[in-house]
Amino acid sequence: MEIEENAALVVIDVQKGFEDEGFWGRRDNPDAEGNMAALLDRWQETGRPVVFVRHDSVRPGSPLETGSEGNAFKDFVEERRGQGRGPELLVTKSVNSAFYGEPDLDAWLKGSGVGQVVVVGIQTNMCNETTARMGGNLGYDVLFALDAMHTFDLAGPFGWTSTAEELTRATAVSLHGGQFARVVTTEDVLKGTSAR
Template sequence: MSRALVVIDMQRGFDDLGFWGATTNPACAANVAALVQAWERSGEKIVVVRHDSTSPGSPLHPDAAGNALIDEVAAAPAAVLITKHVNSAFYGEPDLHAWLQERSIDSLVICGIQTNMCVETTARMAGNLGYDVTVALDATRTFDLVADIPGLGTVHRTADELMAATALVLQGGGFARMATTAELVSESRT
């Protein structure tokens, strides 16, 4: 089995809490950096994904300073950079699925931001495409979310609740298994 680390949207713009709101898991960036270092040592492929927002007011817009990758990821020996405008890394450029298939990669470890948005969507699609998927949950983070939903009223979930719900849906639904950064770093040494 050949695997790759998929690092999703580790961009400076996600540090703008005035825009995104309350967050969780301050260890996310350090855990992503540990995974990148482990993959670099093992010689396995690293896929870096960057969200190029089409909204001019977004901190992730290509013209915004926040579009830049954080240092730990910008310096990573990425085999490919996927740029996207939507939640799934499988709808980016270049075509992630084709790139993985050309290299006979059938196992993915996914980390990054946001847990319940781009990480979850990419993991679901990867599972549906037949990849063996692991999400390094402690190497992800997200933000509180509030929405007015017909029939439910105003629904609010904290970032911690959203991370737990994502883990439950992905693992309980058979899309991916959850693992810690420590487990994955340990596996990469064997």
Template sequence: MRLPADTVLLLVDVQDAIDDPVWGPRNNPDAEHAIAALLGAWREAAMPIVHVRHDSVEPASPYRPGTPGHAFKACAAPAPGEDVVAKATGSAFVGTDLEERLAAGGHTTLVVCGVLTHNSVATTVRHAGCLGFRAFVPQDACWAVEQRDQSGRVWPAETVHALALAGLHGDYAGVTTTAAVLSAVTLTTAFRRRKERRRTAP
């Protein structure tokens, strides 16, 4: 895969609240390591990063501002100068200036990771697709939790995760892996540095 140098890494709802037992069993236990690797690569390449923080308006939500869970997880804590967008719904584009920020920077491509795959990640990616953005979702840098349907059947987190990604792939995003994204960033950085050397050469 190829990524333009202005591709935005969009980290969705990676906050301590997601560790609350209320969510139930999850999949992808190593997702935080993948997220940290992506964030490190973006910082090293000086590519744009946007952290999406969920500010829940539900009184009992672990994502509610003022609660311990509202803080960013250590693996995804914003560095000074990195953009933070606060949302109160599933989509990072609703009630925020995210679309305006992306348009102002001329950004057309997003790599979206975080939680939950079937909730805010999928909602944000679908919205991004409807707005005309090109999106990629590294499947090992996001996770789902088990879900109970209307009949009472409990669907395992891995199944929920896989079906959510299947619904995104093709129409709204390209589902990929962290390794593939990191390789693309390395290639993009190499081409950019080569171009800069040619421009500054005597």
């Protein structure tokens, strides 16, 4: 797999509020943060662009509510902001897709000549999936690094529930099978990058 020299790493909603197990419930993939950090380090070492996306929730009481401690990026992300050799962008949003945030992500990527994006972050089947679908619709080559993200168990209609692992698998099948994105691993992506 070849990762383009200017591929953008889109790091979605890696915020402290997602550590509130009492609110979100059980999560999957305990290796997610380590894999995100490895990709961030590689992007910053190679001077590729990084987009940090923050969810500014407008719902009162949300762990991600604007101005709350949970709204802040997790420490391993915050410590890496501004440390790379390449361009960086901070996008804030209050909906699922990073393409509906401020500033305009699509305009920034196109203005920078970026055609390939790698999606990582939280949650797999929510903001990550929505951003990947929109990216595919907008014509980007979207790589969805499945082991560099996580999600939570979820209750749905009719008394149905799905575990985080089931949701992750369903998201991967929908995105990859539906050709919205290529579902890959952190190792795949790291092998496709090289120092510049």
